[in-house]
Amino acid sequence: MAKTVIPFGPQHPVLPEPIHLSLTVEDEIVTEAIPALGYVHRGLEKLCDIRDIHHMIQIVERVCGICSKIHAMCYCQGIEEMMGVEVPDRAQYLRVIWSELHRVHSHLLWLGLFADAFGFESLFYQFWRIRERVMDINEATTGNRVIVSVNVIGGVRRDLTPDQIRWILSELDIVERETRELESTILDDYTVRKRTVGKGMLTRDQALALGAVGPTLRGSGVKEDARQLGYAAFKDLDFEPIVEQDGDSYARNRVRFRETLQSINLVRQALRKLPEGEIATKVKGFPEGEHTSRVEQPRGELFYYFKADGTKHLDRLRIRTPTFANIPPLAAMLPGIELADVPVVVLSIDPCISCTER
């Protein structure tokens, strides 16, 4: 059978991410997939040479808009641990609240895009309509819808009033009810199953060997989630990672759907347990030494490495984002599938290429 090499991306109607894949195809079946990057590299890590440790918060928030709050939390947490800063309990809870709201809107965004990838336009609109309520909460409580910029080294810069807490709880009830109304469609519909079950297989052993993270890892039966580390206020909340066993696009879809509801529950728990007190500690001086910091983003585990020499600039900042870790697993998922399934399988890892390239 003759081999054909088909270029997929960097622009594709259902994939708003600038990644190029060279797909070798035999008889409509993909036999090899070689990724190519480099369309949106911004050198954000390098900016630590000219921006001080406090300005770098705004830089890391721009690694990824959708996960901006969680990037900032990972960064601040690492610097705080290096400097021995004690973050007030209320700030730790507020960090959880905003980061889980980010996970809800990220997963709802992805569920919509995923539906769009297999041509289910009305489902796409439904998920994005629900997501708007979470964006409204972000806007009302932080001043911004996407890049909320609430973290500072030592805590957070905004607080929630009792009225806002009551309003968020009532909005979350609506978000949960409306999301559950779509459950049977996104999980049981014939079209969804036809396009996702058994597509883009990643076994448990492959997921571990290739370094998969997040829903891509948990969809292959591995019970691992960085929130188990108990950072911020997660140590005080009832939390168990969501795991599915089948390792296909459908399993990754199920993980994200269930995690959306789980995150709503985590926000409720954090709001109900929210302790009184300060929201930030004053920080003096600069970090020194080497350290790492990890948190769980919607797409998976985020890793920061810091090297500092006691000046206002970091010596080295290394950011390993979840999509960076999930590209080798993606290269393993694609061989063996039909060409028509490539967009759906690529989307099943929730790719964020501007994160990957930074």
Place this chain on the structure above:
Amino acid sequence: MAAFLETTEITQDTLKEEIHRLIDAGYRLETMTCVDLDENNVDLLYHFTKDLQLVHLRMKQPKAENAPSISDVVFAAFLVENEIQDQFGLCFEGLVLNFSNFLYLEEEVATTPFCKYGITRKES
């Protein structure tokens, strides 16, 4: 107060042996970090994880010499090794998928953007 990262010092000779030991013990590659030290050397840090616990290996690498690639043992390393090639001008020997310094960079770029102590990029 200075933070301290507990690392195991390794050399080019013991790198593969250490990687195999960690893989056999159930660890998987979290990522690698390259740190510019001075005009001649970088640190290569290998971060491995198992059940959310991290271990770190540290290898001092002369910029003028090729570094051994671990992508033949840990395929997931190919992307980060290509990234380090682009950003620091290092060359990895035995890379299973080698973008030859052009993962991110264009051909006309002759510098190593992440090096404080710049070196001219060489063919890998």
